[in-house]
Amino acid sequence: MVKKDKHGANLFELSKKFNFKIEDIRDFSSNINPLGPSKIALEKLKENLNLVTTYPDPEYIDLKNSISNYVNANFDDIFLGSGTTQLLREYISLVSPKNSLLLSPCYSEYENELSKLDGTIHHYKLTEEKNFKIDVKEIIDYINENKIELFVFANPNNPTGTILNVEEIEEILQNTNTKILIDETYVEFTNTLVYSSIPLTKKYKNLFVTRGVSKFFASPGIRLGYGITSDEKTKEIFYKNSMLWNITIFSDIMGRYMFDDTSYQNTVYNFIREERDYATSELSKIDNIKVYRSEGNFVLCKILNEKTANDLRENLLKDALVIRDCSSFLGLNEKYFRFCILDKEDNRKLVEKIKDFFN
CATH class of the missing domain: 3.90.1150.10 (Aspartate Aminotransferase, domain 1)
Structure with missing residues (x-):
């Protein structure tokens, strides 16, 4: 085994x-927030434990509305998953790139998923000399020269903590044809107005952004993640392949209230x-x-x-x-x-x- x-x-x-x-x-x-989950969300969960006998809303209307308001995304561009890993896996499999690009060092699951495909994985090395910062011009040149079809990275990056702002990410989108998958697991610990790419999904169809509730919301046990893209083909395939009731009713309840708890x-x-x-x-x-x-x-x-x-x-x-x-x-x-x-x-x-x- x-x-x-x-x-x-x-x-x-x-x-x-x-x-x-x-x-x-x-x-x-x-890396889990030490303050624990939202007390409001926990109380609402306790008040609704009897709903264990009830099927969730298969459309998850209230949950997706809460997410839409929380991250400033279009309702129809939001997809739910059992944690971010599921969504990362599905999007990587959908794109199935011949040439993909990762930062080095980075979270190992990206390479684990890409290595299941028949393609070449490139690495952009973050160097100690530059304090592990990304050089945007360098990475644009690398993507174009190597015909990169999918660039996967976390923002902020794990384990270096380095980050790209929205303007830098848009610069990459404007000057390459690659699809970009951004894992925003840790972005809520930053100023999201400066660093979150989710608003860019309304403008760029080749951008897919994922987030979850494990780290910032200290709720890894409910296995709730969400992905956001405006690409119609991706949305069609995700909707077609999604399971009915893929999010539990308790994830639905907690999610709704934690996203509203400013x-x-x-x-x-x-x-x-x-x-x-x-x-x-x-x-x-x-x-x-x-x-x-x-x-x-x-x-x-x-x-x-x-x-x-x-x-x-x-x-x-x-x-x-x-x-x-x-x-x-x-x-x-x-x-x-x-x-x-x-x-x-x-x-x-x-x-x-x-x-x-x-x-």
């Missing part, structure tokens, strides 16, 4: 290995921004670490002395703190680690333990 790729820590394995209670482990590797959204955004700034500022004071600017709810760092990310990870595990060793990311090595933002107390404990390790 082939094992699936692991993303982050297996808390059950760690609890057995180190004799920790699972609730005592602080997982800085999973107070919750503002609280999460402000908390993550403040705590990310704190952690970045404090760790930048350590001589043997380089901290990269991030627009996600996670931060990438490089160790500059003889120690490795695995050394640091193993040291922190003694205190039930789990970070991500990034050596498995294509384009990174054993010196890189990543951590996400948890609550204030945990963030401060992590920073102090990292300082202790290097001192």
Whole structure:
């Protein structure tokens, strides 16, 4: 049996290995908003548990209206899926590119899906010298020279946290013929007016944008994702192949209320921004670490002395703190680690333990 790729820590394995209670482990590797789901959405879920005996609305009218208002997208351009991975898989399979392009490093699932097809996967290397930033002119030239049919990337990118703004993405759309698939899993941790490409879907048919509720809304268990495109052919095929009732009634209920809960959204955004700034500022004071600017709810760092990310990870595990060793990311090595933002107390404990390790 082939094992699936692991993303982050297996808390059950760690609890057995180190004799920790699972609730005592602080997982800085999973990138999930530490404030938890919208309380309004949870209350509405509790109030409607009796609807377990009811079929959902097969058109999901109310849910799609909430999404449409939340992201400023046309109602008819929205597709629902069981998490973003399903939508990514379906769109990649639909395009079936002979030449595709990924950033390096990036989330491994993109390459996993593209490798199932009979095509060439190209990699645009994000370099340390440029702080892992994308050079828009370079990538336009690369797409045109190599006849790239599908460019897949996350915005912000995982694990580097680097990002393109709307104007830069539109520049790529205007100067190439490639289809672009943008995973906006982490974009809500940024200023979406500056960085979200969803409004561009009204203008460009070769753009497909996905989002989910796992990270920002801290609700991976309800398996709710959505994709947005104005391309009629893509919409026709998605509608034709979609399953009846592919979203549970509980995902429908929670989704409707979390997308309308602007107070919750503002609280999460402000908390993550403040705590990310704190952690970045404090760790930048350590001589043997380089901290990269991030627009996600996670931060990438490089160790500059003889120690490795695995050394640091193993040291922190003694205190039930789990970070991500990034050596498995294509384009990174054993010196890189990543951590996400948890609550204030945990963030401060992590920073102090990292300082202790290097001192």
